[in-house]
Amino acid sequence: xxxVVSYVMRRRADYGRVLILRGVLHVDDMxxxxxxxxxxxxxxTQVLLAADITDGTDGYRPGAVVDLFADLDLDTAHSAAxxxxxxxxxxxxxxxSVTAAWPMTGSG
Numbered sequence: 442x443x444x445v446v447s448y449v450m451r452r453r454a455d456y457g458r459v460l461i462l463r464g465v466l467h468v469d470d471m472x473x474x475x476x477x478x479x480x481x482x483x484x485x486t487q488v489l490l491a492a493d494i495t496d497g498t499d500g501y502r503p504g505a506v507v508d509l510f511a512d513l514d515l516d517t518a519h520s521a522a523x524x525x526x527x528x529x530x531x532x533x534x535x536x537x538s539v540t541a542a543w544p545m546t547g548s549g
Contacts, residue, residue, distance in 0.1 A: 442525045443473065446480065453483055460513060464491040464506025464526075468499055 442463075449456055461480060465471050471490065481488040489509045492501040502509060506526070 442523075443476075445523055445525075450480055450483060450486075453486070457485065459483070459486045461486070461488045462491070462506055462509045463488070464493075464504075464509070466493050468492040468495040468501050471501070 446461055449459060453459075461477070463471070463477065471477075471492065477488045477490065480486055489512070490501045491504055491506045491509050493503070493505060495501045495503050497503045502512075
């Protein structure tokens, strides 16, 4: 994930709206916090963070990263998504709205 986002941020003018969603089990597991803050300062860029274990007062949404999709206003016909993580974090479809918006393709 880090290398792809870094690539996009170095070429920020080549892309439209960029949403970065990141999730961890415990809020203390979140690494690269300085980078998230820097990315969030780019125009038309939003970084959303989630942690399964958090009290919610630290800026992290309580829950799984896929739960963040419920709050997004997406034009999926004109969007692309890169999902990176363990399959158990992305599925089942009944738990997340990712697969409802985009058909899952890839080598997995």
